[in-house]
Amino acid sequence: MAENLNDLDRLRPVDPTALAEATEALHQRERSWQFRELRTRTQLTQAEIAERMHVGQNRVLQIEPGGVEHARSETLRTYAEALGGELNVEIKAENHSYHVA
Template sequence: MRPRASARNLAQAYTLGGRLAQLREEAGLTQSEIAARMHISQPRVSKLEQGDLAQAEVGTIQRYVAALGGRLKLVADFDDHDVTVSTSQVDRTEACF
């Protein structure tokens, strides 16, 4: 990966992690409560919120959002249009292969 792309990816991960923490706090939940709902450790939740998303899969983010009571959607951004899919649509597509 090129240095500029790597720096951009790190910045995006840090921003996403911070946003997850903000959503959790707005929901009045602790990291321990999210961890219990996701069946992972509290330190892992902390790492996700700090932007340590290198090993995180879409399913991990989906479970975090679900623990907050939400549903994850993915947006593919093309020059002339966007395509939004829910992760449940992605799961169904992957199951077909």
Template sequence: MTHLSFDDYMAKRGLTEDDLAPYEAELTERIRVYELKEARKACELTQRQLAERMGVSQKRVCELERGDLDRTQVATLKRYVEGLGGILHITAALPDRAPVVLV
């Protein structure tokens, strides 16, 4: 059996980095959601307990931990992080400028 490098595999199938972009974005999203869920577990909180701290339903916490973080309101994500005892930081990285702290 011959082993191909990743680059050779891509070339053999005529794939480009652009072809992989949608999959990379999906994987990145899954990792971010997984990290949130694991952070909650590390704080030894159930979804219900975190929901109480956030002032939302357990169902909403479940949706956050399975959902699309790019569409989640900043205020909701802030309450989630604060419910874990953390602080949410959002910084805009702009070309040729110093970073702008938004939250």
């Protein structure tokens, strides 16, 4: 039986690949939650956002629960504008930031 955290680490080492996958899944869930949170703060329904985006409600439903990762930047821009906001895209590399959209 493990007596401390070091003992536990030796008995059950962390798989770096599994940890990376779990971390990415958590980040995806967080981004999805943020999209829903933005929409609910504006007191808009998915149907109202869809109408403003000129798409079906099903498209909004695809974006909010995790489809953000696979959405085109144009779709995300339209979603942001439907909320009364704007989309900003930034690339960060080598301690520099580049605003691209």
